Amino acid sequence: MAVMTRWLDPDEQRTWRAYLTASRVLMDTLDRELQREAGMPHAYYEILVQLSEAPGRQLRMSQLAQAAGSSRSRLSHAVARLEAAGWVRREDCPTDRRGQIALLTDEGFATLAAAAPGHVEGVRRHLFDALSPAQVDQLRRISETLADHLTGS
Amino acid sequence: MAVMTRWLDPDEQRTWRAYLTASRVLMDTLDRELQREAGMPHAYYEILVQLSEAPGRQLRMSQLAQAAGSSRSRLSHAVARLEAAGWVRREDCPTDRRGQIALLTDEGFATLAAAAPGHVEGVRRHLFDALSPAQVDQLRRISETLADHLTGS
DNA sequence: TCCCGATGGTTGAAGGTTCAACTAAACCGC
DNA sequence: GCGGTTTAGTTGAACCTTCAACCATCGGGA
Numbered sequence: 001m002a003v004m005t006r007w008l009d010p011d012e013q014r015t016w017r018a019y020l021t022a023s024r025v026l027m028d029t030l031d032r033e034l035q036r037e038a039g040m041p042h043a044y045y046e047i048l049v050q051l052s053e054a055p056g057r058q059l060r061m062s063q064l065a066q067a068a069g070s071s072r073s074r075l076s077h078a079v080a081r082l083e084a085a086g087w088v089r090r091e092d093c094p095t096d097r098r099g100q101i102a103l104l105t106d107e108g109f110a111t112l113a114a115a116a117p118g119h120v121e122g123v124r125r126h127l128f129d130a131l132s133p134a135q136v137d138q139l140r141r142i143s144e145t146l147a148d149h150l151t152g153s
Numbered sequence: 154m155a156v157m158t159r160w161l162d163p164d165e166q167r168t169w170r171a172y173l174t175a176s177r178v179l180m181d182t183l184d185r186e187l188q189r190e191a192g193m194p195h196a197y198y199e200i201l202v203q204l205s206e207a208p209g210r211q212l213r214m215s216q217l218a219q220a221a222g223s224s225r226s227r228l229s230h231a232v233a234r235l236e237a238a239g240w241v242r243r244e245d246c247p248t249d250r251r252g253q254i255a256l257l258t259d260e261g262f263a264t265l266a267a268a269a270p271g272h273v274e275g276v277r278r279h280l281f282d283a284l285s286p287a288q289v290d291q292l293r294r295i296s297e298t299l300a301d302h303l304t305g306s
Numbered sequence: 307t308c309c310c311g312a313t314g315g316t317t318g319a320a321g322g323t324t325c326a327a328c329t330a331a332a333c334c335g336c
Numbered sequence: 337g338c339g340g341t342t343t344a345g346t347t348g349a350a351c352c353t354t355c356a357a358c359c360a361t362c363g364g365g366a
Contacts, residue, residue: 130302
């Protein structure tokens with residue numbers, strides 16, 4: 001028997017369209033700002049942030065991919081570029097000969113430190129300044145629910 | 154005088170991280186589903202949707218770019234591919250000799266009609282099924298506020 | 307011990323996006 | 337109607353992401 005499509009009602013349509021537009025414009029804006037001011041896309045910034053917060057400023061590739069929300073392949077390519085830029089270094093993992101450890105160089109840390117204020121300012125201006133405290137709270141709950149739902153299934 | 158960075162407080166941090174994760178995973182999931190089931194990325198699907206809803210199933214390139222939230226350049230490249238796939242056709246604009254009109258072919262419409270149920274089902278499953286009606290409403294307001302804020306500035 | 311499946315990571319090719327440069331036509335003030 | 341400035345759209349190069357294929361190593365069972 002054919003399964004009927006559960007189409008979106010007008011309210012859902014409107015919500016979905018608004019969400020699509022807002023998230024796309026927000027991300028495009030932040031990405032462009034970061035590219036202009038720090039010379040890297042947002043995904044690369046995320047990688048540096050995750051490394052900077054890890055103990056010893058280093059992580060196994062897999063864990064870094066996980067933390068940065070990246071595929072392994074993407075991370076491999078990205079780290080290759082970050083390494084060429086001198087911001088990250090690779091080392092062999094002592095406990096697993098298959099493993100690689102990515103570590104943030106001092107130069108990478110300095111670049112991140114230089115980029116962070118501008119980026120945070122952008123996040124604040126484009127996101128938090130537009131929302132009421134209640135809305136920020138709602139957005140957090142919605143996002144956490146969604147993330148759970150998506151990764152749980 | 155140096156401008157102090159308005160850093161994010163812990164709640165804002167948490168909100169921002171949750172938002173980043175959720176929106177990235179959501180979009181990645183939908184994109185992959187669409188690629189697998191319809192052979193096109195979400196951005197291309199958006200273009201076909203906009204064309205399908207336009208009078209005469211056609212739009213000027215600029216208006217289509219606007220509607221689909223795409224840059225002109227991106228749209229040019231995309232339409233070139235969609236044309237090669239036989240889903241879109243280009244015509245000269247009769248009233249402006251600089252202009253180009255993109256129009257959805259019957260084949261393009263059929264492809265879209267075939268892809269839509271699966272995609273809508275995905276949006277419902279991954280987004281709406283996870284949220285309460287109140288949260289859907291909150292998300293709509295937040296997104297509309299954000300979009301206004303971003304495009305207004 | 308040997309084998310086999312799972313895990314960690316890389317690679318190359320194909321496809322998508324961005325940016326800057328460019329052509330052509332329309333608009334505007336004079 | 338002339339000359340400069342927008343606007344419409346395309347192009348190519350550089351870059352980023354994805355996908356599938358691949359190699360190496362690890363871990364567990366017979």
